[in-house]
Amino acid sequence: MRILAIETSCDETAAAVLEGFDRILSHEIFSQAAIHSEFGGVVPEVASRNHLDELPRVVDRALASAGVDICDLGAVVATSGPGLAAALLVGTSAAKGLALGAGCPFLAVNHIEGHLLSPFFGEAEIPPHIALVVSGGHTLLFDVRKFGDYQLLGRTRDDAAGEAFDKVAKMLGLGYPGGVEIDRLARTGNSARFALPRGMLDSGDFHFSFSGLKTAVRMFLEKGFAEADLPDICASFQAAVVDVLVAKTFRAAHELGRPIVTMSGGVSANAGLRTTARLRAEKSGKILRFAPEGLRTDNALMIAYAAAHHLARGTSHSVTLDISPNFDPASLCG
Ligand code: KG4
Ligand code: ZN
Secondary structure, rough: EEEEEEEEOEEEEEEEEEOOOOOEEEEEEEOOOOOOOHHOOOHHHHHHHHHHHHHHHHHHHHHHHHHHOHHHHOOOOOOEEEEOOOHHHHHHHHHHHHHHHOOOEEEEEHHHHHHHHHHHOOOOOOOEEEEEEOOOOOEEEEEEEEEOOEEEEEEEEOOOOOHHHHHHHHHHOOOOOOHHHHHHHOOOOOOOOOOOOOOOOOOOOOOOHHHHHHHHHHHHHHOOOHHHHHHHHHHHHHHHHHHHHHHHHHHHHHHOOOOOEEEEEEEEHHHHHHHHHHHHHHHHOOOOEEEEOOOOOOHHHHHHHHHHHHOOOOOOOOOOOOOOOOHHHHHHOO
């Protein structure tokens, strides 16, 4: 089956065509990051207007480069949440219209499930594992028994990890989105130079908190800092985030006896996180999998892949189904 997927939950306008679980026919992304960087963050109204402008072109390109006509599609699917309401409406409305026009099923996909399954992209079976979904909007830790059987172990109490990266980058004058810039500067920095708090590291649960760290960085910066200190500040901040993410994820794998650990979402591209997690995996004998390159930040291919699993089980939705802007663990975890 050929699936056309549309993703417009935040500031990426994306469309992809996937055949089965693994044949990528097209993978198109228009990033609005440059537009939003002017404002220092995503402006929902600006995002939805740009989705409206760009989506027809992005979908046309996805179909043309896949060499398929809408009549060849087995389903048209779209992210229905969580995300920005006005942005989600653009993608889901377009997908519903295309599905009706093509006379094929429509399916609404949960954005978090898209990230969560992306480390297994191409595979028909999802093995038991611990999944860390770490992005600009979410920091979620799941115990996964199989496809569709997810238990939420923990989540952030305040800011998402990516949000903390972006806010600290803004304080440092590094632009938006700042995660990549902090990652780049941290590579040459000394992570042990500045002692910053590891929020909830010893809380005994699987929840996270990054707002205390953000405040600690702000108070530190208010005392003044030299341009030359930037790499050390970035490395010290990054290490504080990474230490907690890695410690809790691997403790969950240990306590629940899961041999596989996955990391997905935009922050899973972070070099510090990847290195620390690899070392921990080697030490603890766990198998570590990341979302493949191109599928870490928001994209439509991960939505198509999650949809492939649902469609293989005969699931589809009515075109009257509404969007779900807020993350509701019950809708994903049952
Ligand atoms: O998954 P994503 O595209 O969007 C959400 O679903 O939220 O993640 C975007 C987030 C942003 O906060 C961005 O700064 C962060 O991922 N990010 C990174 C890196 N690349 C992207 N954070 C740290 N290091 C990176 N290399
Ligand atoms: Zn995302």
